Amino acid sequence: MARRSGGGWGLIGVVVVVTIVLLLWAKNARRVAPTAMDVRSGGAAAAAEPEAAEEVRSGRLPDLGDMREATSAYTEHVDETRAAIDAAIDGPEDER
DSSP states (O other), X not given: OOOOOOOSHHHHHHHHHHHHHHHHHHHHHHHHHHHHHHHHHTHHHHHHOHHXXXXXXXXXXXXXXXXXXXHHHHHHHHXXXXXXXXXXXXXXXXXX
């Protein structure tokens, strides 16, 4: 009995699949590359929030305490605004 030691079709199939995957990856990389480079250079962030982009580039990021204080101040401001809106909508308590 002669034993057949695998044909070339398996290897050809693997090469074809790897080629297709690499071509799709290269096409995607070319499409995403301008956006990725813009993000790395700080372009997108700089357009949206220049102060934040500058802090990220300089390495002067706020610590957790600063972030917590800013969040607490913002939350307090939102609560005050909600209370004022609710009071304006509901009117004085005497009218009920």
